[in-house]
Amino acid sequence: MTLPVDPDLRPVSVATADGSGAHYWVWGDPAATTTVVAVHGFRGDHHGLLPIVVGLDDARVVTPDLPGFGVSAAFDSGPHDVDAYAAWLTTFCRQLHRTGDRLVVVGHSFGSVIGAAAVAGGLCPDALVLMNPIAAPALAGPRAVLSTIALGYYRAGARLPESLGNALLTNPVIVRALSEVMAHTADPALRSWIHDQHRRYFSSFADRRVVVEAFEASVSHDIGEYAARISVPTLLIAGDRDDIVPVAAVQRLAGELTDSRLLVLADVGHLIHYERAEPAAAAINEFLARRLGGSTSGRP
Template identity: 30%
Template sequence: MQFLLCDQRAIHYRAIGLDGARPVIVFINSLGTDFRIWNAVMDALGDGYAYVLHDKRGHGLSDTGNTPYSIDDHVDDLAALLDHLSVKQAIVWGLSVGGLIAQGLYARRPDLTRALILSNTAHKIGTAEMWSDRIGKIERDGIAPLVDGVMERWFTPAFRSLDNAAYLGARTMLARQDASGYAAACAAIRDADFTELARQIAVPTLCIAGDGDGSTPPELVGELAALIPDSRIAVIEDCGHIPCLEQPVAYAAAAEAFLKSLPEF
């Protein structure tokens, strides 16, 4: 296991193949998940890329620290990790809140960003009232009462089968999430609005949606794509909010078509 100390917090990360000879993909997780969600995508993409993964603060094996969080806090952690690893000009691939963090990283540290893949995300996700209500419920009752509703937004009905081990594993991953870290990340999403920033993105950008996404539906992802000059959009069929778990092969294929269009590394 690899850890980086950031302001007295341990950030759990994994770096694969950082030999300077391959393009680097930096994955940023969604709310309530850890970096294991990317395993099947990396398998599908293969060893032509190097990879950096991390558990954002309050998730997985990373410390929770002081709460609540802002997107800038998550950006600070990721920028410190990439500086530590001497990674520049990466392909930054963010899922859901990870997409907000990716947009924030581009705004603050364009030297770290060669291209963006903004997956199942938006320039602004949800309303302040919605997120504040969710935070209040978590503070009162914990995460367990929310799991079923979150699963309905994360996955299509076909995936949500008690005979599907991957679905059961995703339920367990969310249920075991640190409640204070989850609530703190909800506050970061609530307070983030990258509407104006999105118009200023000047690197190649792919926006990805799932056709059955109950959290950031294709229409919302399309609004983000419309804001970003010259961006592309791909919609994954039979897929909800977490395509790296539900449709990893199709998801990787959509991304790889974009990756192969980038200028030579």
């Protein structure tokens, strides 16, 4: 997998929103008149969306680490829930958005819920892209048992003495097991790279309170809660083998949105950003060119 630059590059900027410093990186064409803000999923950081970023044409792409994850500080006060993250994203986008430019929000998995909640709450991007969208409540759907077991795991990590709790939540054997379950590719090289990405970045959270609160938020909310208040053009990109969100739920969500397009990619699960980055990026480019008109850079 080819990434745009050294993945350990230091952030180019730090933005302060809602009392927390959020580190972010800027890629692509700095003069482009379309700014894409890409929001990663639960337990990840900005590295996870770099395979998508490298395929976006003629855009200025901003990839933050969510507060409490990667190198971004946790919120100073209050829980790390959907409302807090949505408020943070709204402020972040308004700080980064340049007058006259077009704004696009891209969210993967938990990031899709955050993006949807922000738009429903008043953020007005020109387009919204939701990859592996959380289209159904995890604690009430066909994966409810697995979600409940995972919730018990995170709560156990919070209740144990600090050293034991941290050891449980960052246990490399458990991280590898989760990676094995989520990866569907049969390509040994790609599979090995995915496992390495999870090993490197899946445990980079500020503390166990953050990761437990964020997990509870991720399984307690879904995009359907916000669908009626989302009117911007929306692209949904789903995997036909997604073990977390069934395709049928995403299809229902597409019907609930005012202006949506659904793309279902074959032979991929919840890791579209790793396993189908090129077709996903191509779909985003095509969608933005059609819906925003012309090139995403604003040039003819």
